[in-house]
Amino acid sequence: MNPVSVIFKRELASYFSTPVAYVFIVIFLVLANAFAFQLGGLYERGQADLRPFFDFHPWLYLFLVPAVAMRLWAEERNTGSIELLLTLPVTQNQAVVGKFLAAWAFVGIALALTFPIWITVNYLGDPDNGVIITSYIGSLLMAGGFLAIGSAVSAATRSQVIAFIVTVVICFGLLLAGHPLVLGFFKMVLPQWLVDGVAALSFITHFSSISKGVIDLRDLIFFGLLIGFFLYATSVVIDLKKAD
Amino acid sequence: MKMIEIKNLTKRYGDLLAVDSVNFTVGAGEVLGFLGPNGAGKSTTMKMIAGFLTPSAGSISVCGFDVEAQPLEAKRCIGYLPEGAPAYGEMTPAGFLRFIADIRGIAPGARDQRIRDVVVRLGLERVFEQPIETLSKGFKRRVGIAQAILHDPKVLVLDEPTDGLDPNQKHEVRTLIQGLAKDKIVVVSTHILEEVHAVCTRAIIIANGRVVADATPDELEARSRYHHAVTVRADDLETLKSMLSGVAGVDEVIIDNEDKVVTAFPRKGQSIFAAITRLIQERKLAVSEVLLERGRLDEVFRTITQTGARS
Numbered sequence: 001m002n003p004v005s006v007i008f009k010r011e012l013a014s015y016f017s018t019p020v021a022y023v024f025i026v027i028f029l030v031l032a033n034a035f036a037f038q039l040g041g042l043y044e045r046g047q048a049d050l051r052p053f054f055d056f057h058p059w060l061y062l063f064l065v066p067a068v069a070m071r072l073w074a075e076e077r078n079t080g081s082i083e084l085l086l087t088l089p090v091t092q093n094q095a096v097v098g099k100f101l102a103a104w105a106f107v108g109i110a111l112a113l114t115f116p117i118w119i120t121v122n123y124l125g126d127p128d129n130g131v132i133i134t135s136y137i138g139s140l141l142m143a144g145g146f147l148a149i150g151s152a153v154s155a156a157t158r159s160q161v162i163a164f165i166v167t168v169v170i171c172f173g174l175l176l177a178g179h180p181l182v183l184g185f186f187k188m189v190l191p192q193w194l195v196d197g198v199a200a201l202s203f204i205t206h207f208s209s210i211s212k213g214v215i216d217l218r219d220l221i222f223f224g225l226l227i228g229f230f231l232y233a234t235s236v237v238i239d240l241k242k243a244d
Numbered sequence: 245m246k247m248i249e250i251k252n253l254t255k256r257y258g259d260l261l262a263v264d265s266v267n268f269t270v271g272a273g274e275v276l277g278f279l280g281p282n283g284a285g286k287s288t289t290m291k292m293i294a295g296f297l298t299p300s301a302g303s304i305s306v307c308g309f310d311v312e313a314q315p316l317e318a319k320r321c322i323g324y325l326p327e328g329a330p331a332y333g334e335m336t337p338a339g340f341l342r343f344i345a346d347i348r349g350i351a352p353g354a355r356d357q358r359i360r361d362v363v364v365r366l367g368l369e370r371v372f373e374q375p376i377e378t379l380s381k382g383f384k385r386r387v388g389i390a391q392a393i394l395h396d397p398k399v400l401v402l403d404e405p406t407d408g409l410d411p412n413q414k415h416e417v418r419t420l421i422q423g424l425a426k427d428k429i430v431v432v433s434t435h436i437l438e439e440v441h442a443v444c445t446r447a448i449i450i451a452n453g454r455v456v457a458d459a460t461p462d463e464l465e466a467r468s469r470y471h472h473a474v475t476v477r478a479d480d481l482e483t484l485k486s487m488l489s490g491v492a493g494v495d496e497v498i499i500d501n502e503d504k505v506v507t508a509f510p511r512k513g514q515s516i517f518a519a520i521t522r523l524i525q526e527r528k529l530a531v532s533e534v535l536l537e538r539g540r541l542d543e544v545f546r547t548i549t550q551t552g553a554r555s
Contacts, residue, residue, distance in 0.1 A: 001346055001349075003347055006343065006346045006347045007347070010332070010335075010343045013339075014332065014334055014335070017334045017335070018334055079330050079332075079333065080326060080327070080328055080330035081330040081331060081332055083291070083294075083296050083326040083330060084324075084326055084330050084331065084391070086295075086296055087294040087295055087296050087319060087322070087324045087326070088319065088344070088347050088348065089316045089319040089320045089347070089348060089349070090316075090347060091315075091316070239298075242296065242297060243257055243297060
């Protein structure tokens with residue numbers, strides 16, 4: 001069997017061997033629905049779509065995804081199992097990718113379990129299911145981006161708490177990069193091309209264009225490059241911090 | 245045949261020279277004890293052999309594979325127990341060993357039989373389905389060793405396998421290592437000297453990143469001041485001391501008031517045991533114990549590592 005899939009299987013199983021996985025999934029589902037109905041006014045809008053549901057995903061992920069990512073490498077380093085893992089006949093990249101994919105699949109499972117809300121809008125009205133599907137894809141890609149950042153941060157420390165906080169801060173910065181307030185501020189001090197550069201880094205900009213139902217290659221490339229870059233960074237950081 | 249070949253191995257952490265041009269080879273049938281004070285570079289060296297850390301300079305080859313150029317081939321040939329026997333605590337030994345077997349590419353058909361063999365050998369049957377984090381230290385260590393020997397490696401590298409275990413567990417692990425040594429080469433690091441005699445055919449002492457001694461345990465003992473010294477236990481130590489000082493070949497006699505013994509050291513190369521026993525019989529001295537010392541490894545260890553540290 002391919003080492004990546006062996007590591008993937010072990011990691012994914014380890015999420016479910018502790019209560020953490022179930023706690024996470026329950027909190028994710030409760031918050032996702034609470035945001036959509038209470039803050040987003042899913043019913044009151046009187047429209048059969050899931051915009052209010054997906055609009056809150058970036059903010060939901062901001063705290064929940066770093067909680068999944070924080071243990072990826074910090075725990076391995078803390079218990080010393082990293083030394084075991086990396087002296088098995090696997091390359092470091094295989095380990096990085098296997099662990100990342102397991103975490104991604106885990107968040108994907110939580111996301112997939114929100115399907116009742118999708119059934120609900122189909123029952124109540126006649127939504128554009130194409131848009132909903134692309135929104136799910138966009139949401140999953142965004143979660144992958146958060147996770148890859150969390151993976152790199154987690155590789156830099158033994159402490160899961162530090163990994164969590166630093167990841168939240170970085171992700172918060174990337175989320176806000178596309179906010180009109182932030183861009184408005186940058187517009188006053190920066191030339192337009194730099195403002196565009198900052199806006200281009202924004203998760204929300206890329207996510208919202210996908211969640212409008214348009215799968216633009218540029219958005220896919222953005223998340224793909226982001227994930228690739230931070231997984232590569234994870235590997236580099238592991239190398240640098242091995243001796244500690 | 246050279247199973248491990250280390251040339252000019254060096255590891256730097258910033259300004260700190262942790263391992264300083266270490267050279268040695270290990271051949272078939274050897275059990276190499278790797279000794280040294282804490283922080284001497286033992287673990288760093290073992291981590292480099294296992295392929296976890298990258299050397300700053302020099303080369304390591306294991307089973308003929310260069311650890312840096314062909315890391316996967318070298319890792320397949322090694323079984324490694326990291327210090328403290330880390331494992332995935334939430335897994336059971338059953339799940340953990342299956343994971344190791346899969347990632348090491350043991351064929352699914354042979355896998356369960358292989359795991360059963362190792363589990364029986366290490367006495368893990370009783371805890372096979374219990375999460376590893378709930379196991380005692382001794383069992384955790386055994387799970388770590390099981391993981392290391394699961395693929396029947398030619399080279400076994402064990403970093404402080406008995407550290408933190410109780411005397412019974414230490415004895416078990418040593419017996420196990422002796423059993424393993426029959427068909428593999430074993431490199432075992434320790435700072436417990438009694439272990440060296442119990443399991444090793446050869447000992448390397450490392451201090452401040454350098455090899456300061458490379459010899460059999462017997463040869464090391466022969467370097468001791470206590471080698472062939474005679475220790476006598478009696479009530480009247482002062483009289484005994486003055487009498488022993490007169491024996492031919494005796495260099496110095498010292499009294500150990502704590503243990504109530506007198507030790508006579510021979511001049512270099514001389515044997516004094518026969519003369520001392522004759523003296524005791526002739527004078528009918530009241531002694532309760534006469535011991536011919538083999539040499540004290542802890543004393544040799546201290547001498548070597550401390551002078552090694554100064555030079």
